[in-house]
Amino acid sequence: MYKEFRQQVISAIRDAMNNVRYPKRILVVRQKDHQSTYNDYFLYWVNQNVPEAAHLFELHYLPCEINDWERYALFLPWLQDPLKERFPHIYQYAKPIEAECQKRNIPIVNPIDNLSNSIKSLAAQRIGSIKGIRTAKTVPITDPEAFKKTQAGLSTPFFIREDWVHGCQIFFVQNLDDLANVPFEKFIAPIAVEFLDVKGEDGLYRKYRYFAMGDEGIPGPLMVSKSWEVRDNHNRVINESIIAEEIAYFSGEDPNHELLQQARKALGFDFMAFDYSYDEQGNFMVWEPNPFPVIWGSHDGDPDKKYALPSIDRIYTALLKYYLQRADISIKIPT
Template identity: 25%
Template sequence: MPGKVRIGLIVGNDTDRAIEFDQAVNVSLRGNNDADLVLKLAFDEDEFDWTRLHMTPSYFRKTKRWETSKVDVLWNMVSDADQHPGTLAVIEKFTDQCDLPLIDPAAAILQTRRHDVARRLAGIEHIHMPKTLLLRNPTLERVRRQAEAAGFRFPAIVRRTGTHNGQMLGVFQSPEEIEGVYGDRRNEYYLTEFVDFRSPDGGYRKTRFFFVGDEIVLRQHVVSETWNIHGRSGRGMADHPDRLAEAQTWVGGGFAGLPATARTALRAIGDQIGLDYFGLDASLDSEGRVLVFEANATMNFLPRAGHMRGRSAAALAPMVAAVRKLLLAKAAQRATKT
């Protein structure tokens, strides 16, 4: 496609009411992924250009609207279906009217709540997806009945919907032991079967993958002393040269270096989730079977510092290549239409 590929980055949230048209003014990106940072760090401005399209639930009640005649591809960064269902509904209407190639349709994002993903991945060969229940207006009796009907097994992790970075209320051995949930009519909660995935050497392993178009990028591999692995957990590997070497080998080998069983299972996950761009946190056993922790587009690729070091740096080049390939493929769809 001749000239620059012009990208409209859709951002927004359910809290803001005013639409911010000034590109220089920051808006809240809570519940949005960091695809904008990947673009800013990775691409030559002679080939790609982008503009921010801020959305809120009130967008269609405003007189002023976004002009998209100079946009080739839309990229929806609003990725948390728990936090921003109103904005996602507006984005779905907006993108339907634009008739432009789109990365991560809002309708598909809305199907990535934890309990929906658990249902969609259940029963796929070589994948273990712990059962997850959505608790609304929970009482002890309701949770008992819901767990029994679903064949749900305790112990279980309880977390409020829309939370990330390892935030949770705790791991509970039975419905009777759950605290901080019953009687709460304002918030919703996820109840997820707890799986002890400790390796024979005593470590807990979590690998983050990014699905970008038809490519899968191995972003990070962490070995931890505790099961609740999140952003800072990798720092504890500094005192374990063997674990650092393992992480470097995993990231350096990438998707192609995984066992065939794991590659097949990961492809199946990509097919079921159905997004152009999303992340997966999982643990792989020695035979390549995949224990899924979370799969959605809310995951960030880059750390807050905006750069990658050491064992993770090897993931940057394949990620850049995958995103570039995805954008060019979407832009080609636009060229075909015109």
């Protein structure tokens, strides 16, 4: 009992000292009903690598009541995109907090309404308007029966997926008979997406990930697969050559930095990730934006992924620097 009490006293004293040294906080809100632990690993990384910054992040789950607005220097809505469309109840909780921040000139990373710009059909238009970037033609399907008759002008092959949801099931349509196997009734907002072949000369498919923290860009993982649907599953290819290729990518500077920054600004995001590939002709092909990217995956702690830890350190270092810069808080970060 005494030991627990002593630890509580020490913790209280430490908190009081930190309140004097760093009176400002970074207000973070999350939602209990979806991705409730989002960015926990980032917070763990901060605690391990820059412990003096760990106390700055004040987490709340929506709905919540904020009483002392004077303590906040930055607002981080860690909320799933597109928020207004997918989680309107969370949107209603978050908007008054954002409005109060705007009233008090508290900076916001990824304003809540801008999260709607991640809707794939909308994002494809905005990104594709930038010279030098190719996007797949994307068609919202509001009437599945009408679409089956006309395909909205799309030629096969194409695929059907959700317009709002990341990581959802994708249905490949090789010929029109395949449309009979698509369960349109289970979709929230289905879209048809032009199939663009990005198979490399070695017969493999590559998907690059680029993180943007404001004007800074950090290359992330490179995923290589035997399947056109490049995901971290049994079709992923990992060998010495691929690992060397991935290390070379995430250790350097992304060759498409300038174009991706133009795309970021067109979408109105501050922090986000882009997934991209190159088509058969070598054209730069952007798949989709993600303002709610998961940096640490469920298998990233596996021994065979140890080579990627420097990439995660680089991304988290840049992200923490960005948050501190937006909050105008000075803390030295080891490099």
